[in-house]
Amino acid sequence: MKVLLLGAGGFIGVNLTERLLRDGVHDVTAVDIEEEKIDHLIKDPDSKLTYLHLDISKDEEQVDALVRDTDIVVDLVAVANPSLYVESPFEVYDLNYTQNMKVVDQCRKYKKRLIQFSTCEVYGITAAKAAEQFGLSSKTHPCPFAEDETPLIMGPVKNHRWIYACAKQLLERVLDALWKTEGFQFSVIRPFNFVGPRIDYLPSECGGGNPRVFSHFMDALLYGNQPIKLVDGGEAYRAYTYIDDAVDCMVRIIEDKGGNCEGQIFNIGTPENELTIAELANKMCDMFDEKFRQEGDPPRPEIVSISGEEFYGKGYEDCDRRIADITKARTLLGWEPEHDLDSVIYNTMKYFVDEHRKKQAAGQVAVAAGV
Ligand code: NAD
Ligand code: UGA
Numbered sequence: 001m002k003v004l005l006l007g008a009g010g011f012i013g014v015n016l017t018e019r020l021l022r023d024g025v026h027d028v029t030a031v032d033i034e035e036e037k038i039d040h041l042i043k044d045p046d047s048k049l050t051y052l053h054l055d056i057s058k059d060e061e062q063v064d065a066l067v068r069d070t071d072i073v074v075d076l077v078a079v080a081n082p083s084l085y086v087e088s089p090f091e092v093y094d095l096n097y098t099q100n101m102k103v104v105d106q107c108r109k110y111k112k113r114l115i116q117f118s119t120c121e122v123y124g125i126t127a128a129k130a131a132e133q134f135g136l137s138s139k140t141h142p143c144p145f146a147e148d149e150t151p152l153i154m155g156p157v158k159n160h161r162w163i164y165a166c167a168k169q170l171l172e173r174v175l176d177a178l179w180k181t182e183g184f185q186f187s188v189i190r191p192f193n194f195v196g197p198r199i200d201y202l203p204s205e206c207g208g209g210n211p212r213v214f215s216h217f218m219d220a221l222l223y224g225n226q227p228i229k230l231v232d233g234g235e236a237y238r239a240y241t242y243i244d245d246a247v248d249c250m251v252r253i254i255e256d257k258g259g260n261c262e263g264q265i266f267n268i269g270t271p272e273n274e275l276t277i278a279e280l281a282n283k284m285c286d287m288f289d290e291k292f293r294q295e296g297d298p299p300r301p302e303i304v305s306i307s308g309e310e311f312y313g314k315g316y317e318d319c320d321r322r323i324a325d326i327t328k329a330r331t332l333l334g335w336e337p338e339h340d341l342d343s344v345i346y347n348t349m350k351y352f353v354d355e356h357r358k359k360q361a362a363g364q365v366a367v368a369a370g371v
Pocket of ligand 1: 006007008010012032033034054055075076077078079080095117118119120121190191192194
């Protein structure tokens with residue numbers, strides 16, 4: 001099968017590309033506008049990857065031709081970083097909905113199957129939080145969240161955090177409408193906090209920025225330039241999934257051997273791997289001390305609390321809790337995540353530490369202050 005991956009140079013994309021190349025079953029064409037994470041595959045002389053530097057917003061003709069010539073399209077392109085949801089909300093809507101709709105239309109034109117990446121953020125907040133904030137009843141809102149049953153609850157428009165989830169939700173709704181009205185072939189994936197190699201950059205190596213939480217905490221552990229900051233005390237819960245487990249589920253959806261993925265939305269998550277962000281911070285500090293600490297590393301970082309508004313800007317609101325109900329992936333795909341919480345965190349930390357040690361050995365890391 002010919003597989004076209006759009007946004008293949010991102011965290012999920014590069015891990016999926018690596019797996020598909022390793023399997024060697026399908027022809028893989030990868031598209032992105034950033035090569036940093038996928039460079040090792042592009043430059044590998046033995047790799048069978050076809051890579052094209054194309055922007056889905058601007059290079060419509062070339063992308064159109066790729067869609068025409070493929071069997072299946074996997075669309076991962078998005079702004080997927082919460083700091084940008086409040087900083088550049090229109091850009092988030094434009095890329096995550098309008099530009100992605102161009103890909104939908106290209107798939108419709110050539111009758112190609114589309115696997116669209118959405119997000120667990122479409123579920124928004126739990127009814128328990130809504131009840132507390134808006135005086136609603138929390139009796140009926142379940143968590144774990146189920147794809148076809150759980151209502152999607154979001155905060156006010158002024159809280160731009162929700163524009164990401166809203167744009168993704170609208171895209172999902174359009175896809176389902178097209179399936180119903182014209183039999184358009186699609187599957188949607190809702191990832192629940194994947195972590196693993198190549199997730200995000202470290203701010204100390206890139207002159208700042210605001211990546212996802214794991215990179216912030218690793219930055220504090222490896223560079224000691226900042227304390228670990230817990231947004232609003234780190235009371236929010238997340239359930240982490242190791243990227244290899246997630247990729248395994250994605251491959252099952254791409255291959256659809258049981259022929260039952262059409263028109264389906266799939267949660268991909270690991271319900272058992274839940275903890276609060278404050279617990280994550282302490283666990284990472286303990287694990288670093290126990291498994292990775294070397295002479296010359298900065299001291300164990302201080303853990304402080306910071307308000308969401310101060311950390312992200314006005315318009316930030318958090319998802320309080322999100323656990324995937326993965327009954328559908330288990331039943332239709334026979335998929336089961338294999339990594340427990342400790343191995344998810346250990347493997348991801350090991351990736352960052354190994355990269356850091358390589359840089360240290362090459363003299364690319366300044367010795368931590370005060371050590
Ligand atoms: P990512 O930011 O690492 O990857 C997105 C990729 O899209 C980047 O490499 C980026 O360069 C590329 N891109 C952006 N604009 C483009 C354009 N105009 N043309 C071509 N490529 C462009 O994000 P990720 O974590 O790999 O997420 C992939 C998808 O999964 C996204 O749709 C995201 O919303 C969704 N998702 C991810 C997670 C997670 O746990 N990582 C969770 C929920 C949803
Ligand atoms: C992210 C992004 O929205 C998307 O990539 C994706 O849709 C989703 O994860 C996902 O992976 O499923 P979120 O989990 O809120 O959403 O993003 P993180 O930056 O990983 O934050 C997790 C939690 O840690 C939040 O409560 C945040 O406030 C907190 N946080 C973040 C801190 O306490 N300290 C930090 O330094 C950074």
